Amino acid sequence: MADSALNTALRQFHAAADRAGLDDSQRVILTSFKTVFQTEFPVEMDDGSFRVFQGYRVLHNSALGPTKGGIRYSPNVTIDDVKALAMWMTWKCAVTGLPFGGAKGGVIVDPATLSQSALQNLTRRFTAEITPIIGPDKDIPAPDMGTNAQIMAWMMDTYSMSAGYTIPAVVTGKPVSLGGSEGRYEATGRGLMYILDEHLSDAGGVRGKTVAVHGLGNVGGVCARLLQQAGAHVQYICDKDTGIFRAEGVDADAAFAFIEAGGVLRDWDGAGERIAPSDVLLADVDVLVPAAVEHVLTGDNAGKVRARLILEGANGPTTPEADEVFQQRGITVIPDVVANAGGVTVSYFEWVQARQYLHWREAQVNEELRNVLIPAYRGIINRAMSTPDCTLREAAQWIGVERVVQATMLRGIYP
Numbered sequence: 029m030a031d032s033a034l035n036t037a038l039r040q041f042h043a044a045a046d047r048a049g050l051d052d053s054q055r056v057i058l059t060s061f062k063t064v065f066q067t068e069f070p071v072e073m074d075d076g077s078f079r080v081f082q083g084y085r086v087l088h089n090s091a092l093g094p095t096k097g098g099i100r101y102s103p104n105v106t107i108d109d110v111k112a113l114a115m116w117m118t119w120k121c122a123v124t125g126l127p128f129g130g131a132k133g134g135v136i137v138d139p140a141t142l143s144q145s146a147l148q149n150l151t152r153r154f155t156a157e158i159t160p161i162i163g164p165d166k167d168i169p170a171p172d173m174g175t176n177a178q179i180m181a182w183m184m185d186t187y188s189m190s191a192g193y194t195i196p197a198v199v200t201g202k203p204v205s206l207g208g209s210e211g212r213y214e215a216t217g218r219g220l221m222y223i224l225d226e227h228l229s230d231a232g233g234v235r236g237k238t239v240a241v242h243g244l245g246n247v248g249g250v251c252a253r254l255l256q257q258a259g260a261h262v263q264y265i266c267d268k269d270t271g272i273f274r275a276e277g278v279d280a281d282a283a284f285a286f287i288e289a290g291g292v293l294r295d296w297d298g299a300g301e302r303i304a305p306s307d308v309l310l311a312d313v314d315v316l317v318p319a320a321v322e323h324v325l326t327g328d329n330a331g332k333v334r335a336r337l338i339l340e341g342a343n344g345p346t347t348p349e350a351d352e353v354f355q356q357r358g359i360t361v362i363p364d365v366v367a368n369a370g371g372v373t374v375s376y377f378e379w380v381q382a383r384q385y386l387h388w389r390e391a392q393v394n395e396e397l398r399n400v401l402i403p404a405y406r407g408i409i410n411r412a413m414s415t416p417d418c419t420l421r422e423a424a425q426w427i428g429v430e431r432v433v434q435a436t437m438l439r440g441i442y443p
């Protein structure tokens with residue numbers, strides 16, 4: 029298990045628990061999972077045959093409120109990944125100050141290999157399987173890698189049909205026309221930009237900075253687009269097969285529009301030298317944004333990273349070994365639990381709007397997003413700066429763990 033995301037999440041937790049002074053019983057509670065749901069379910073394919081898929085939904089901790097977290101469709105999902113991602117969601121919601129606990133889900137599938145109707149069948153059947161444990165007051169799924177607004181619409185409809193009436197607050201990340209929030213699609217990328225701009229405020233903000241973005245999906249693509257619009261030079265981008273470098277800046281906006289229309293970078297004809305995706309991680313830039321998958325920055329490549337600052341768009345892109353190397357080398361890492369919290373923050377706004385049958389304008393959403401993220405980020409900076417030898421990740425997880433343990437102690441154990 030040496031390199032699993034769960035091992036990373038547990039090592040990070042114990043480092044935070046040491047700082048927060050948790051005793052052994054508190055550690056046992058906070059490393060336990062409230063619900064671990066695993067299912068094998070049949071799906072009817074286009075030719076009338078059936079295929080069985082494996083899916084998971086893990087609720088980590090609900091001390092601060094109903095659990096919240098995305099659903100991932102990927103051929104590489106494992107139960108340990110889902111547990112790690114659920115645990116990170118708990119600390120993320122806590123450090124951001126949202127009234128949620130953490131959860132995550134996944135189905136072992138490459139969605140690109142399924143037709144739309146098979147994808148819909150899979151989503152509806154999986155939703156039916158997890159219906160007993162999800163709900164607007166219990167556990168609220170959202171998109172993650174390989175899932176999108178359409179899939180959330182099918183989930184919302186399936187859940188609602190089993191109840192007999194429409195329940196929009198059961199998932200977030202829905203299409204805007206179905207009660208989704210303005211600004212949710214851009215929220216994670218926008219949050220990354222807000223935090224980066226704040227972090228660099230003494231150095232003139234993001235304008236003129238050179239950037240490498242690893243992974244050009246919902247998180248990385250929107251982030252690259254917004255950074256380009258804000259005057260940064262996005263010199264490196266990649267998807268899972270193709271990297272692109274251009275010293276004057278790649279047209280990240282156009283490249284991402286090509287991907288949004290269903291393309292892959294291999295077929296994009298925009299200017300730039302084609303390179304290996306993994307080389308994007310070693311780019312000589314001001315800011316590296318890992319925005320693809322876990323564990324891309326490891327003990328093996330951390331010594332070769334040339335960026336001065338790492339802004340974690342993905343969840344868990346940095347292993348503890350890489351963290352140590354970055355700390356020794358003076359490379360600052362703005363950790364996932366705050367850097368990419370824009371998505372869950374606007375998901376919270378969507379849930380609030382759904383429960384009140386209200387619709388906020390995008391300007392309001394973006395302003396409220398900034399109002400949540402910047403104080404959370406500043407709290408982490410202050411904690412790290414007032415503590416000797418404390419990284420931003422340690423400070424962030426420390427604050428998150430502290431809030432969850434306080435809530436647990438206040439509530440007490442029933443019965």
Ligand code: NAD
Pocket residue numbers: 171172173174175216242243244245246247248266267268269305319320321322341342343344368369371372
């Ligand atoms: P996505 O599926 O929209 O995009 C993923 C991108 O990464 C794609 O461009 C894909 O080609 C690329 N990629 C995949 N494997 C790669 C590899 N090995 N090397 C290089 N590129 C690779 O997914 P997303 O929603 O953007 O999520 C990306 C990460 O951000 C995940 O870790 C996810 O958990 C995290 N995250 C997502 C959200 C959200 O709102 N979507 C919020 C917070 C965190």
